[in-house]
Amino acid sequence: GQQVMQIPQYQHVQEGEDFTTYCNSSTTLSNIQWYKQRPGGHPVFLIQLVKSGEVKKQKRLTFQFGEAKKNSSLHITATQTTDVGTYFCALGYGNKLVFGAGTILRVKS
């Protein structure tokens, strides 16, 4: 099946520091979605990117879709303890969504 590389696997930051997770694909994507899963919870949809080079913002979160539509990033500015959880990208290939392995974010206050 299609391979999705999401890095890093784990990141532990001090509250107030920035955080970035990256998603890479070897093939061109039709779209990408990002989800957040709080500890003990279930994934919740954050955003979808469709256009080449697209940038979207949600408060302290910035989402980017690469120009070649093969990669994406999620950046959190000035992390807070409420940001803890696992962030997944989900890549659109044909008529399927393929989820990355996720990046676990821990925030130390």
Place this chain on the structure above:
Amino acid sequence: DGGITQSPKYLFRKEGQNVTLSCEQNLNHDAMYWYRQDPGQGLRLIYYSQIVNDFQKGDIAEGYSVSREKKESFPLTVTSAQKNPTAFYLCASSPTGGHTDTQYFGPGTRLTVL
């Protein structure tokens, strides 16, 4: 309240037994999915269904079976043929099953084989 429910939240099974996990949605979505989540491996697709009485295998269907007799319900049976069934199982639904749909997840069932 609209949403997806899964039951039970925790399930224990003896080796060699089949077990069925429930998933119900009242969002009027056409598509439903089952994922398995293991530490460090993200979400892996087991089965999905885009319409009643039809379903397709995902990436890791071996040892699992499903049915879709009603639009609202998509139960998953973990059979004794599944070699390593201990995992967190997530059910999801989406409006049409297209790759640009948002997927809505249930709270999950944590299965432990004793």
